[in-house]
Amino acid sequence: MVTLTIDGKEVTVPQGTTILEAARSVDIKIPTLCYHDRMSPIGSCRMCVVEIEGFAHPMAACTTPVEDGIEVATISDRLTRIRQDSLKLILVNHPLDCPVCDKGGECLLQDLTYEFGIDQVEYSAAKVDRDSQYASPLIRYWPDRCIMCLRCVTACQEIKGIGAISVKGDGYGAQVVTVDADKCQSCGECLQVCPTGALTEDLSRYKGRTWLIERVPTTCTYCGCGCQLELNVQAGRVMAVTAQDGVGVNQGSLCVKGRFGYEFINSDERLTTPLIKKNGKFEEASWDEALTLVADKFSAIKAEHGPGAIGGLTSARCSNEENYLFQKFMRAAVGTNNVDHCARL
Amino acid sequence: MAEIIFSSWGGEVVDNRTKESQDFEPVNTVDLPEYFRQDEAVKALMGWYGLVVRDPETDVVDLSRVYIQEVQSKSCGKCFLCRIGTKVMAETLERICNGQGKPEDLGVLKRLAESIRESSKCNIGQSGPLPILDALEHFAADFESVINAKKSVTAGNYHSKLTAPCMDACPIHLDIPNYVECIKEGRFADSLDIIREKLPLPGIVGRVCVRPCEEHCRRMNIDAPISIKFLKRFVADYELSKGKEPKFVIAPSAKTGKVAIVGAGPSGATCAFHLTKMGHKVTVYERFDEPGGMAAMGIPDYRLPRSILREEVDRIERMGAQFDYESIVGKDVKLSQLEADNDAVFIAIGAHLGTTMGVEGEEENYDGYISGVQYLLDINQGRDPYPEGKKVAVIGGGNVAIDCVRCSFRIEKDDVHLIYRRTKNEMPADAVEIHDAEEEKVNFNYLTHPVKILAENGKVVGLRCVKMELGEPDESGRRRPVPVEGSEFVIDCDIVVPAIGQTMDLSLLEGREDVKTTRWKTIVVDELTKQSDQPKIFSGGDCETGPGALITACAGGRTAAFSIDKMINGESLDYTEDDHFQKFFSKVKVFDQAEDLGLLGGRERKELEMLDPDTRKFTNDEVEQGFSVNDAMAEADRCLRCYRVATIKV
Numbered sequence: 001m002v003t004l005t006i007d008g009k010e011v012t013v014p015q016g017t018t019i020l021e022a023a024r025s026v027d028i029k030i031p032t033l034c035y036h037d038r039m040s041p042i043g044s045c046r047m048c049v050v051e052i053e054g055f056a057h058p059m060a061a062c063t064t065p066v067e068d069g070i071e072v073a074t075i076s077d078r079l080t081r082i083r084q085d086s087l088k089l090i091l092v093n094h095p096l097d098c099p100v101c102d103k104g105g106e107c108l109l110q111d112l113t114y115e116f117g118i119d120q121v122e123y124s125a126a127k128v129d130r131d132s133q134y135a136s137p138l139i140r141y142w143p144d145r146c147i148m149c150l151r152c153v154t155a156c157q158e159i160k161g162i163g164a165i166s167v168k169g170d171g172y173g174a175q176v177v178t179v180d181a182d183k184c185q186s187c188g189e190c191l192q193v194c195p196t197g198a199l200t201e202d203l204s205r206y207k208g209r210t211w212l213i214e215r216v217p218t219t220c221t222y223c224g225c226g227c228q229l230e231l232n233v234q235a236g237r238v239m240a241v242t243a244q245d246g247v248g249v250n251q252g253s254l255c256v257k258g259r260f261g262y263e264f265i266n267s268d269e270r271l272t273t274p275l276i277k278k279n280g281k282f283e284e285a286s287w288d289e290a291l292t293l294v295a296d297k298f299s300a301i302k303a304e305h306g307p308g309a310i311g312g313l314t315s316a317r318c319s320n321e322e323n324y325l326f327q328k329f330m331r332a333a334v335g336t337n338n339v340d341h342c343a344r345l
Numbered sequence: 346m347a348e349i350i351f352s353s354w355g356g357e358v359v360d361n362r363t364k365e366s367q368d369f370e371p372v373n374t375v376d377l378p379e380y381f382r383q384d385e386a387v388k389a390l391m392g393w394y395g396l397v398v399r400d401p402e403t404d405v406v407d408l409s410r411v412y413i414q415e416v417q418s419k420s421c422g423k424c425f426l427c428r429i430g431t432k433v434m435a436e437t438l439e440r441i442c443n444g445q446g447k448p449e450d451l452g453v454l455k456r457l458a459e460s461i462r463e464s465s466k467c468n469i470g471q472s473g474p475l476p477i478l479d480a481l482e483h484f485a486a487d488f489e490s491v492i493n494a495k496k497s498v499t500a501g502n503y504h505s506k507l508t509a510p511c512m513d514a515c516p517i518h519l520d521i522p523n524y525v526e527c528i529k530e531g532r533f534a535d536s537l538d539i540i541r542e543k544l545p546l547p548g549i550v551g552r553v554c555v556r557p558c559e560e561h562c563r564r565m566n567i568d569a570p571i572s573i574k575f576l577k578r579f580v581a582d583y584e585l586s587k588g589k590e591p592k593f594v595i596a597p598s599a600k601t602g603k604v605a606i607v608g609a610g611p612s613g614a615t616c617a618f619h620l621t622k623m624g625h626k627v628t629v630y631e632r633f634d635e636p637g638g639m640a641a642m643g644i645p646d647y648r649l650p651r652s653i654l655r656e657e658v659d660r661i662e663r664m665g666a667q668f669d670y671e672s673i674v675g676k677d678v679k680l681s682q683l684e685a686d687n688d689a690v691f692i693a694i695g696a697h698l699g700t701t702m703g704v705e706g707e708e709e710n711y712d713g714y715i716s717g718v719q720y721l722l723d724i725n726q727g728r729d730p731y732p733e734g735k736k737v738a739v740i741g742g743g744n745v746a747i748d749c750v751r752c753s754f755r756i757e758k759d760d761v762h763l764i765y766r767r768t769k770n771e772m773p774a775d776a777v778e779i780h781d782a783e784e785e786k787v788n789f790n791y792l793t794h795p796v797k798i799l800a801e802n803g804k805v806v807g808l809r810c811v812k813m814e815l816g817e818p819d820e821s822g823r824r825r826p827v828p829v830e831g832s833e834f835v836i837d838c839d840i841v842v843p844a845i846g847q848t849m850d851l852s853l854l855e856g857r858e859d860v861k862t863t864r865w866k867t868i869v870v871d872e873l874t875k876q877s878d879q880p881k882i883f884s885g886g887d888c889e890t891g892p893g894a895l896i897t898a899c900a901g902g903r904t905a906a907f908s909i910d911k912m913i914n915g916e917s918l919d920y921t922e923d924d925h926f927q928k929f930f931s932k933v934k935v936f937d938q939a940e941d942l943g944l945l946g947g948r949e950r951k952e953l954e955m956l957d958p959d960t961r962k963f964t965n966d967e968v969e970q971g972f973s974v975n976d977a978m979a980e981a982d983r984c985l986r987c988y989r990v991a992t993i994k995v
Contacts (some may be wrong), residue, residue, distance in 0.1 A: 022844050038983075043421055044424045045424070045425055046425060046464040049463075052945050055944060055945050057463060057943040058463050058942025060464075063947060065947065067945060067947045078463065081403060081459075082426075082463060085426060085430070085460035086425045086426055086460075089429035090429065091424060091428050122449075123429075123430075123457070124433065125433050145427070147421070148422060148425070150423060154530075166532075167421075167423060169416050170418055170419060170421065170422060171420040171432060172417065172420075172422070172428060174422020176420075232677065262950075
């Protein structure tokens with residue numbers, strides 16, 4: 001264990017802990033922007049710089065491991081100047097389109113700008129035209145809103161192990177670009193971690209403000225993994241799907257289906273009642289009617305051809321219990337071993 | 346030489362501007378060369394460590410503009426302040442130089458320079474704005490007068506360059522911070538691509554390099570250097586373990602030709618790689634039946650497995666270079682024939698002959714007396730050079746001597762002595778190698794010098810030695826060992842292996858007096874182009890430099906490849922901008938061991954797992970096990986990315 005002081009408070013943490021983690025363990029808040037709990041520290045925003053007694057340079061709390069006996073200060077005039085300058089520089093040429101930005105209201109840059117009281121920026125630089133092409137058609141990239149925190153690049157490489165996006169170019173011309181669109185699985189991990197409106201979901205643009213949306217936690221129905229997600233509901237319609245970092249087996253990650261495959265919920269073409277074909281045309285029916293019909297037909301087939309003429313396929317979207325019941329039904333009620341599952345096909 | 350009128354280099358301010366020349370204070374922190382190119386006097390330098398002005402006419406404002414533009418263009422864009430802040434600074438200075446500056450601009454420059462410097466992620470931002478702060482402080486009047494005059498300044502002539510201490514120290518100037526960063530980010534293939542832009546042998550160099558880069562690693566100033574060598578090995582091994590074949594793009598030059606390369610060692614192989622990449626038809630003539638030169642014949646398998654060596658050279662063959670093994674130039678084919686049949690010949694024959702000690706009995710050809718290089722060559726080819734002998738005495742203090750003693754165990758010699766005339770502190774062998782040999786229980790005889798080889802019936806039976814003590818320092822700065830009178834004693838041994846140095850077998854140059862050689866038997870070529878007096882003949886590696894580092898040999902091969910390509914394309918072989926900078930940085934040091942970084946250190950350097958000394962010494966299995974993925978990424982994360990920019994006003 002290592003003991004240090006942060007803002008005069010003594011902290012004891014295991015070796016290898018970063019200064020940021022040590023501070024958080026005793027409820028000392030150090031501002032961060034690029035830091036994300038699920039990834040190794042990126043160190044691009046420099047918001048978390050702290051001073052260490054005896055060392056001339058401020059150091060990023062997120063990337064610096066603790067040392068025994070160090071005295072850390074998280075607040076000083078110098079640190080405030082650096083943090084303000086970092087934010088001011090980000091705001092150079094950052095569009096003030098918060099009113100029409102899907103992230104407005106839950107944007108980390110907005111929050112920090114407010115917190116640090118940045119009401120004017122005395123710095124300027126010529127705007128650079130940037131390419132808005134992106135790895136996935138399901139995600140829209142707004143290069144002018146991008147602050148280059150590199151959470152997206154890190155998430156793609158580190159959480160997903162894909163590396164479809166990267167940084168290209170030098171200096172002010174550097175930007176996030178797609179290096180291998182074929183590798184992109186449209187999982188939306190980048191979207192999930194973007195702290196600003198630089199990446200937005202392209203299915204639901206301009207459909208609702210974040211503060212009007214109700215987030216309903218649920219379990220994804222696409223497969224048996226049981227990923228936890230949140231339906232973003234406004235006025236009875238699902239506007240988007242998000243996931244909560246650190247929650248459930250998926251810890252905030254989703255796949256392309258879970259994150260983007262929600263439009264069927266409100267689809268006009270969706271079946272809302274069983275249909276029975278009568279005289280060559282589908283007609284609405286009750287569940288009792290439908291199930292009775294199926295049971296009658298199965299019994300007839302079984303009587304005429306034997307139970308071996310019937311087979312059943314079940315789905316990975318079902319739970320283990322449902323799958324178990326299904327095979328039990330096929331074996332005990334129908335009397336056949338012809339039962340299989342789509343995961344084996 | 347014109348005197349320096351101002352310097353803030355290394356934080357030590359010398360301001361002679363208002364002094365008479367006889368009262369000028371000397372500048373001790375930098376040795377500023379007088380010329381960049383022959384006809385270009387160095388008037389001022391702005392760089393990572395300060396501002397140096399020699400010519401009083403220097404426009405520091407314009408110099409600042411050019412310098413910070415260079416810093417901005419080299420910023421990697423991966424942290425906010427450096428990426429945008431240096432852009433704002435560059436545009437502000439551009440505006441000032443265009444006569445559109447405002448008095449408040451100076452405040453903006455100062456504030457930004459401080460914020461960028463104090464908080465940037467890497468050294469580009471941490472060191473970049475430093476000389477601008479010096480300029481703003483000491484040349485404030487210059488800035489104010491440009492702003493007040495509202496006229497554009499005349500743009501001067503400048504040369505700018507990005508470097509880093511490790512990159513500068515590396516003989517082949519690998520872009521180390523870049524490839525290390527790729528490892529940190531998990532982009533191993535990208536990392537290898539960066540290495541292979543210059544060096545086709547990362548698996549070899551990643552095992553046996555003498556790593557000058559690590560001796561110039563700034564991380565050393567706060568804890569310990571990055572394990573650069575083993576990171577290079579890691580990416581090479583990772584690719585091999587995944588069974589991936591690297592894709593080399595052949596981009597033919599406008600004109601391509603035929604080139605003969607003599608020697609398939611590191612220098613010849615590197616030269617063949619680059620020439621093949623440039624579309625030239627290359628034939629490599631190698632006297633042995635396999636590639637590697639001294640790397641194959643002189644470095645034991647437990648340090649450099651043969652499979653790695655063969656694979657890396659075979660890839661060059663698969664790219665299209667032709668390798669003629671067991672073909673001796675000078676015997677099977679004459680040098681003049683190669684010269685006639687090709688557009689150029691690159692001689693990289695290494696230094697394969699052992700030098701003698703000048704000890705009584707050496708000329709007698711006793712059984713059991715074997716030169717170090719021959720001893721290693723035999724062992725590496727799977728032979729015990731003298732099965733009858735069991736007790737070995739190796740003389741020397743370099744890596745070859747250590748290889749000889751460690752190899753001896755591996756061919757079942759029981760008693761192994763190393764004899765060195767100075768102490769462990771003066772030993773030129775790599776400290777890691779010495780440590781490993783100690784672990785394997787070699788008997789080290791320091792301060793000992795051989796006097797006479799003892800023999801009976803033409804067979805070695807012992808070595809008479811004398812004890813030494815260290816006297817006054819000699820010209821190398823090391824204390825000269827002198828014999829202690831009456832201290833003679835005999836080491837009981839039946840094999841004596843002198844490993845005190847190597848020399849060249851220049852028999853291929855017989856009858857070619859027009860190709861100049863030195864009295865140390867090295868071939869004379871231009872230091873930076875590798876061309877000899879005979880325009881078609883180039884040379885590199887040990888036969889040009891004398892026995893040296895493998896990476897230096899690779900660098901020679903690469904340089905020669907580019908010179909040969911230029912020659913074939915009818916271009917002049919004048920020194921390039923990079924060559925001039927190389928000379929410049931040999932004076933203006935890129936690394937300062939005394940620099941106080943002001944950063945908190947304490948992050949442990951990752952070490953490799955090793956085989957157990959008691960069992961490994963009897964096998965040829967590779968002793969050092971490579972990094973795991975996690976260790977490699979953690980080690981790469983220690984890199985401080987010490988890129989820095991220099992702008993020279995000429």
